Amino acid sequence: ILNVEQSPQSLHVQEGDSTNFTCSFPSSNFYALHWYRWETAKSPEALFVMTLNGDEKKKGRISATLNTKEGYSYLYIKGSQPEDSATYLCALRGKLIFGQGTELSVKP
């Protein structure tokens, strides 16, 4: 089974802080990487689909980068807001292996 690792497991920040977390994956046979946001009592929703080495994607205050050669992706949140509180999941497309997630809590 391929291993997709996310770190940290949880993160507590103050409103206005910028934060980032990591998704690590095997770099061989890369196809695509997904980022999802999963808010409590809701369904996970896709944030980004990343396919090319060096990809950078942005949606509002959230952005992500991809390095397929070294096997990692970073998710950045600029100026965190309480509504950003959620679990952020990455998944390796192909076999659809998910990481354990990073649980983000933003305090007002």
Added chain:
Amino acid sequence: DGGITQSPKYLFRKEGQNVTLSCEQNLNHDAMYWYRQDPGQGLRLIYYSQIVNDFQKGDIAEGYSVSREKKESFPLTVTSAQKNPTAFYLCASSTTGGTGELFFGEGSRLTVL
């Protein structure tokens, strides 16, 4: 509105009983998936189907069964052979081919008493 509907949201069953979780989608997606989530763990793939009348085992298929008789439906049966069935179950769908993201239902929480 297009989406995925899972039912029931909460389910209790006694040990030794089979139970079936429903998953319906109206997104016209060919592929459908079942995941299981346990505390402190990522989503683990139970079964997936890329086309009607065909499905494949995921990483933790033992003790589960599925069917895919219609494009829009992919029910999951948790059998009495599943040793630790208490968990949160998520259904998802996607387009096939390409890198399409998953669309998820809201999940079903199964508790075995």
